[in-house]
Amino acid sequence: MLKNKETIKIGVFDSGLGGLTVLKHLLKELPAYDYLYLGDTARVPYGSRSAEVIYRYTEEAVDFLFSKGCQLIILACNTASSQALRRLQQEYLPKKYPDRRILGVIIPLAQAAAHHDNIGVIGTKGTISSGVYKEEILKINKGAAVHSNSAPLLVPLIEEGLAGKPATNMILKKYLQPLKVKKIKTLILGCTHYPFVINDVRRIMGKNCGVPNPGQIIASSLTDYLERHPEYKTESIKDGKREFYLTDEPKSFKSIAENYLGSKIAHIELIEL
């Protein structure tokens, strides 16, 4: 059992910079925790890789975050959540870290959408082909229609700092069109990178389709989780520490991150997994 007095360290893992869209809301909702952000920028994108490779990369990432003292890890990456979370929870944790936790993002995002009857999902090829969103939505709302489309070019464009540029918007339209014609009522942004273009997505989808911000949903779901698990509660009233680890430092990461988070990042440590 963890002691309440120590500040709980939460690891936030993403294949690249997309996890910043989750971290931003965690910092806002739950600022007292220490956060360790790990972006596997040397190997991004994960989305088109095999399930076995995604599992191996994700296991290496959680190994690193646990070795740094994290008690709890959020797999912010939808691709890792859909392809690796179950096995990590069922096989890896009981063997290696039985008193620590790994949480994913699929269930909270599916739960937030499932009261609608006509739902769209966009994500990487890995996430969409896993069918996990549909599976989780149908557990809650058997009658829901779930339409999905993978958007493989969006992650590289966003990692290159091209969010909002005409080329990105043109590709975005192409990915959204098949969902728009289905007259979906809500769209799940099933990839951490997509909130970087959320305003463009909302404009393209029009006013009849809601596009909730996944980071807000994850942050409020984690807040609930922490209420139900007082062993992870941090009593501190001060902001915790923030640490950033990357496996490669794309020039754009620091400026994109500072811009998006609205605060300076003192140091980014390069690591090897």
Ligand code: DGL
């Ligand atoms: N950020 C990841 C996600 O949420 C995907 C990006 C990638 O393909 O690596 O799915």
